Amino acid sequence: MLEIKNIVKDYTVGENAVHVLKGVSVAFRPCEFVAILGPSGCGKTTLLNIIGGLDRYTDGDIVVDGVSTRDYKDGDWDTYRNRRIGFVFQSYNLIPHLTAVKNVEMGLTIGGEGKEERRARALAALDKVGMRDYASAKPGRLSGGQMQRVAIARALAGDPDIILADEPTGALDSEAGVQVMRLLSEIARDRLVVMVTHNDALAAEYATRIIDLRDGVVTSDSAPYIPGKESRCPEETAAEAEFDEKSAETVQEGGKRAEPANAGGENAGGQPTPPEDGKSDRTKRPRRRVKEGGHSGMSLGTAVSLSFTNLMSKKGRTLLTALAGCIGIIGIILVLALSGGAQAYIRGMEEDALSQYPITVERTGISLTSALEMLTDGGEEAEKYPDGEEVNVNKVLGNVLEHLTDGTLINTNDLVSFKAYLEENMSEIEKYGYVKYDYGTDFDVFCNYVGGSSYMKVDPFIEGIEDALGSSMPGLIEMAEQFGSLLSVWDEMIDNRTLLESQYDLLGDSRWPSSYDEVV
Numbered sequence: 001m002l003e004i005k006n007i008v009k010d011y012t013v014g015e016n017a018v019h020v021l022k023g024v025s026v027a028f029r030p031c032e033f034v035a036i037l038g039p040s041g042c043g044k045t046t047l048l049n050i051i052g053g054l055d056r057y058t059d060g061d062i063v064v065d066g067v068s069t070r071d072y073k074d075g076d077w078d079t080y081r082n083r084r085i086g087f088v089f090q091s092y093n094l095i096p097h098l099t100a101v102k103n104v105e106m107g108l109t110i111g112g113e114g115k116e117e118r119r120a121r122a123l124a125a126l127d128k129v130g131m132r133d134y135a136s137a138k139p140g141r142l143s144g145g146q147m148q149r150v151a152i153a154r155a156l157a158g159d160p161d162i163i164l165a166d167e168p169t170g171a172l173d174s175e176a177g178v179q180v181m182r183l184l185s186e187i188a189r190d191r192l193v194v195m196v197t198h199n200d201a202l203a204a205e206y207a208t209r210i211i212d213l214r215d216g217v218v219t220s221d222s223a224p225y226i227p228g229k230e231s232r233c234p235e236e237t238a239a240e241a242e243f244d245e246k247s248a249e250t251v252q253e254g255g256k257r258a259e260p261a262n263a264g265g266e267n268a269g270g271q272p273t274p275p276e277d278g279k280s281d282r283t284k285r286p287r288r289r290v291k292e293g294g295h296s297g298m299s300l301g302t303a304v305s306l307s308f309t310n311l312m313s314k315k316g317r318t319l320l321t322a323l324a325g326c327i328g329i330i331g332i333i334l335v336l337a338l339s340g341g342a343q344a345y346i347r348g349m350e351e352d353a354l355s356q357y358p359i360t361v362e363r364t365g366i367s368l369t370s371a372l373e374m375l376t377d378g379g380e381e382a383e384k385y386p387d388g389e390e391v392n393v394n395k396v397l398g399n400v401l402e403h404l405t406d407g408t409l410i411n412t413n414d415l416v417s418f419k420a421y422l423e424e425n426m427s428e429i430e431k432y433g434y435v436k437y438d439y440g441t442d443f444d445v446f447c448n449y450v451g452g453s454s455y456m457k458v459d460p461f462i463e464g465i466e467d468a469l470g471s472s473m474p475g476l477i478e479m480a481e482q483f484g485s486l487l488s489v490w491d492e493m494i495d496n497r498t499l500l501e502s503q504y505d506l507l508g509d510s511r512w513p514s515s516y517d518e519v520v
Contacts, residue, residue, distance in 0.1 A: 092150070
C-alpha cells in the first residue's frame with residue numbers, strides 16, 4: 001500500500017547542503033505497527049514528515065496504492081494528508097478554546113463532511129479511545145494522557161489508512177505512555193501505524209516491526225516487507241483461513257468439491273467465497289466516500305464561526321487588543337490632524353503675507369545689481385598717502401549720475417508684452433494667485449452723505465494739512481503735498497472674491513460691488 005523508494009532529503013543554505021536522508025527505501029504492510037528508532041538528528045522526524053506530506057523529498061519517490069506522488073501538486077498533497085493520513089504529535093496540538101469533540105471534528109470540517117456525520121464520527125472516535133465522557137471538556141481540563149488520546153481520536157475520525165505518531169509518549173508519564181501504546185497497538189490491527197520514538201523498551205513490547213535509522217540510512221529492519229508476497233493484514237489472513245476451513249468441511253459433508261466463483265459470490269455449495277484479491281469482505285473497513293477530484297478546504301462560514309468562537313473565548317484579551325488598536329488609530333488621526341492643521345495655518349499665513357506684499361512689476365525699475373556695482377566702484381585705487389599737490393575726488397556719486405539716463409541703472413519694462421503673456425497663461429496663474437492691474441489714475445472724489453447739500457472730499461489729507469498750518473509754513477505744506485501723493489485711499493479690487501472675504505469685513509449696510517461703477 002505504501003512504499004518509499006530511495007528517498008533523499010537535503011537542506012541547502014547557500015552553497016552548503018545538509019544531507020538528512022540518504023536513499024531510504026522501505027515498504028510497509030497495510031496493517032502493522034512500525035516503530036522507527038534512532039538517535040536525535042538521524043532523520044526520523046524528517047522521514048515521518050515526508051511520509052505524511054508535510055515535507056517534500058529532494059529525490060526518490062513515494063508510491064501510494066501503486067500511484068507515484070512525483071507529480072503531486074499542493075492540492076493533491078492537501079487531500080492526501082486529510083483523507084489518507086492521521087497525525088499524532090508529542091505536543092497534542094489541540095485548539096484550547098474548543099471542546100474535545102470539536103477538536104476531533106476539525107479534520108472532518110476541513111474535509112467537507114456534513115455536520116451530523118462529522119459529529120457522529122467524532123463521538124465514535126472518542127468512544128474508541130475511551131474519551132466519550134469527556135467530549136464536552138476543553139483541553140485545559142484534561143490531563144496529558146487524556147489530551148493525547150483526544151489527539152489520537154482526531155487522527156482516527158477521518159478513518160485514514162495510515163497513522164503517523166511522532167514521539168506520542170514523549171510528554172507523558174510511564175502509565176499514560178503505556179495506555180497510549182496499547183491504544184496504538186489496537187489501532188494497528190486494521191491499519192498502518194508508523195511511530196517515531198526514543199523509547200526502545202516500549203517499541204520492543206508493542207511494535208510488530210522495528211526499523212533502526214542512523215545518519216539518514218536504514219541500518220536494520222526486524223520484519224522487512226516485499227510487496228506482492230504479502231498483501232493482507234493479519235486479521236484478513238486469519239479470516240480467510242477460517243473461511244477455507246469451513247469451506248473444506250462443507251465440501252466433505254456435501255460430498256462434492258466447491259468451485260470458486262467471482263469475487264464476493266457463492267461457490268457450488270452455496271457458501272460465500274472470498275474475493276479474488278484474497279481479502280474478506282467481513283474484515284474490510286468501510287471507506288470514506290470521497291468526491292471525485294475534490295480537494296480539502298474549509299468553507300467561509302465555518303472559518304467565521306471558528307474565529308468568532310475564538311474571540312468569545314478570550315473576551316478580555318480581545319477587548320484590550322481592540323482598545324489598544326483604537327488608541328493607536330486615534331493617535332495617528334490626531335497626529336495627522338495636527339499636522340494638517342499646522343500646514344493649513346502656515347499656508348494661510350503665507351497667503352495673507354503675500355497678499356499684503358505682492359510681487360509688483362512697474363513700468364520702470366532700478367537695477368540693484370548695477371547700483372551696487374557703481375557704489376563699490378571708486379575708480380582706480382588711489383595712493384593712501386599721496387605726496388603730490390592734487391586732490392583726488394570720489395567718483396561714486398558721479399558714476400550714479402552718469403548712468404541715470406543711459407539705461408544702465410534704470411530699466412524700462414515692456415508691460416504690453418508682459419500683459420499679453422499673462423492673459424495667455426491666466427489659467428495656470430490662477431492656480432497660485434491673482435493678477436491686479438494699476439493704471440496710475442488718481443481721483444478727486446466727493447461725497448454728499450455727510451449731511452444736507454454739503455460735499456466732502458473722500459481723501460481730504462492735503463486740505464486738512466493746509467487748514468491746520470495756514471499760510472505761515474509754506475515749506476511744510478509743500479512737503480505734505482509730496483508725501484500725500486504716496487497716500488492713496490483708492491485701490492482697484494481684485495477679482496478673487498474668496499480672498500477678499502477672508503481679509504475684509506463689510507461694515508454697516510455696505511455690500512460688495514456688483515458692477516464696474518460701484519465702490520465699497
